[in-house]
Amino acid sequence: MTATVTPIRRSAAPSLDPMMTLVAADMNKVNSVILTRMQSDVPLIPELAGHLIAGGGKRMRPMLTLACAKLLDYQGTRHHKLAAIVEFIHTATLLHDDVVDGSGLRRGRRTANMIWGNSASVLVGDFLFSRSFELMVEDGSLRVLKILSHASAVIAEGEVNQLTAQRRIDTNEDRYLDIIAAKTAVLFAAACRIAAVVAEREPAIEEALDNFGRYLGIAFQLVDDAIDYESNDATMGKDAGDDFRDGKVTLPIILAYARAGEDDRTFLREAIEGLRNDDDDLARATAILKSTGALVDTAARARHYGRRAIDALASFPNGQAKTALIEAVEFAVARAY
Template sequence: MGLVQPLEEKKAQAGIEALVSLVSADMGRVNEMILSRTGSDVTMIPEVANHLISSGGKRLRPILTLATAILSGYRGEGHVKLAASVEFMHTATLLHDDVVDESEMRRGKISARMKWGNEASVLVGDFLLGQAFRMMVEVGSLRALQILSDAAAIIAEGEVMQLAAAKNIETREDDYLRIIAAKTAELFGAACEVGPVIAGRPEAEAAACRDYGMALGIAFQLVDDALDYGGAAATLGKNVGDDFREGKITLPIVLTVQRGTDADRAFLRRTLERGEIAEGDLEEALAILRRNRALEDTIARARDYGARAVSALDVYPDGPMKRALVDAVEFCIARAY
């Protein structure tokens, strides 16, 4: 891997830069909107919200809303508020996820719930969700409101599905894919779909952007799942093993349970289901995943979804924004290496 990795990293960076540059003017306004809409006389609200918002997420979801609006030739102001809404929905989900997962860290910082308590994470998440809907309503597109409110319900449904599947190593691959379609990909799909929708473009283009976003979202989540076990190399590094320690069932585990020996399954049952994790168990888990080719096949599936995302854009003629959206797919997948 020694030679390949730097190359892939360079490619990954180039992959997202075109997209970031094409939306940068609008993105500045999204960032202003985000700042102004986290404002409140209740000082705890901007404190908690900005703790997370300023912690350097990639803002991929609002970027996608801006990009698909520009791809659709949209001329107006609505995409800025919709993009900010999408980011608020995402941030609210992260705040609530931390409470659900009892996370101590988020994006390399102490989690909001550890600093301000579960209460603040729940309530500031609710506030951001309310603010998200306010902004959407201001844009005034009932169709965009429908897409995003559908997404809000489906995301929560996906999170509950994940909760019900938690620590159950019998979870099947199609069940797992349905969970991540709902909890992760749905917001990517909605973020992309509202672009053509507010531009008044035909249904086929809205469907194409939605398909792009959904497939990209699934690819993105699968790469995250692989990265949590060290990516393609399956080696220890920073942030490796969080899912393992939390007993999260992700695709690498699902594939290993399908393919592994009885001893492999017994190991995963002890560590993930019963939470009995001893010194050296993470290394042992990595060895088992490697032996079952679980990470490379998770990434292979991410590639398949990436290819679907790219072909969803076939309805569009060649152009800089289309190319940037294609490159963004490659960027998401190259993270795995």
Template sequence: MSAEVVPLPRKEPSLAPILSLTATAMNAVNTVILDRMQSEIPLIPALAGHLISGGGKRMRPMLTLAGADLVGYQGTRHHKLAAAVEFIHTATLLHDDVVDGSETRRGKEAANLVFGNPATVLVGDFLFSRAFELMVEDGSLKVLKILAGASSIIAQGEVDQLVSQRVIETSEDRYLHIIGAKTAVLFAAASRIAAVVAERDEAEERALDDYGRNLGIAFQLVDDAIDYDSDAAEMGKDRGDDFREGKMTLPVILAYARGNDEERRFWQEAIAGFRNEDEDLAHAIELIRKHDSVNATRERARHFAERAVDALSIFPDGKARAAMTEAARFAVSRGY
């Protein structure tokens, strides 16, 4: 009589390996962040600290640190540059919350509600300035070009998203172009600069850029899926924010494309801003579930995550590559 084989439970991807890999270096980065967000004007560190101390995955600076480990960099230049990356990201979040009129961020009241829109915008500008100070201190024109270029593209992506808001005809290609600019470009830059400071060749720079860019697209796709697939407590923001703001994210684009005439009329009215009550959101979620739009969005995210993993194939196996691989797969499986 043969013994019954009990399959082992499937292990979900986790950020634990990359968190462990970068823990010591992240402490150094956090020290830089805390030091450089200080000012003789008390409102600046108070407002910046409201968001920075609110948590967040710190994915972008982690990519700089993990990438440095992957290419065998032994110095400390990447600490300041990872802090610069986080300042750029934080500045964009502060500006986004003003533009979107957000009420929560990372599970707490958004800075614009606590401190007001003018102060939030100006402190975002301060953090951008601090980021560029850190880049200049590093002294590499190549690093400066990469991060400055990324900052410019992010701003253009945000404007592109703004002009696409409430435009029901937004295509999937246009949407992917927007998230490639507003999200993925900083993931790419954060990853690439690790190879630059380590003075690695163009192929390794390009591989890290590809890894970060594809991971960033996957990350944003999942963020947009979560808006219709998770509760506010888990997400750290209000469920349905994208719906009420008339953003044409992929779950909506797919549901609209797959819908019948009646469903399309609903989406046209909703995206135009005429159907934004709680019952309208509930109906939107019902339609998105009917057409399996969330799963389809996550499936596309898996495609980009695997492209990110494939980009690492030129590097030798080891803890850093394994951690970055698992981080890419976590980005797709996460529920927050």
């Protein structure tokens, strides 16, 4: 059976509501696991972890695990702990990322490192990683352990790769795609793939769900990188231009630098090197990205990967779960508008 590929951009704004409705009962059980397993006799741990976990995130990654399990008509309960693992891994990486980036705002709230300090944020992130591995062992599947532990290692590699590419205007598109595939897309892919493992489906189904999650993750990050230049704490939960000020060479910068005139190229080089990063500089950088078509083309690239994600679901039967997953892709891409 072939999927009907609906337009990535609809007249009515897509949302995560269909997926949230689909997995609401399961998500309550996942939240129970999360709340139980982030507890500790050391009060700072649940206090700090709870600040981020309760910070208004949509929990898209664990919802993908649950929705993919629905897609496969899985009737068990193992996916509840696995979805909690995915959220713990994601939360741990956010705690570490905010320390590395020196971020002050996350989802419209002060970051944990700004409240409790860098050391506490790193150590609580380590605690959540440890909890996630405890849960993996409890599940008892070496296949699940391999997928999620590999994803954790690749995420760390991606973050280090991004760190070493920081403030390097010569970073090319291939390296950029390697970075976002590792630091973002690999957890989306693992979140979807483990649903096929617990449902005991064949390798081809695992691969299809892995592809769906991977392409969705790439699209998601491309949109994040585009709207960084026009976002605010109301639309994205962080200040516009965080990537610009941090000297991160994302696809909009790569495209604009390749297309701009010499004066603008000099400005972008100086900006990425940290020499030009005030509000006026951000405004000029944004104008360059717009005039060169870099933001529009980054959004178009996100739509391309979004379509590839939807295509990966082509062999699955139509129904509520498939429809919800397709709209989740459309939601991820529509944030660019």
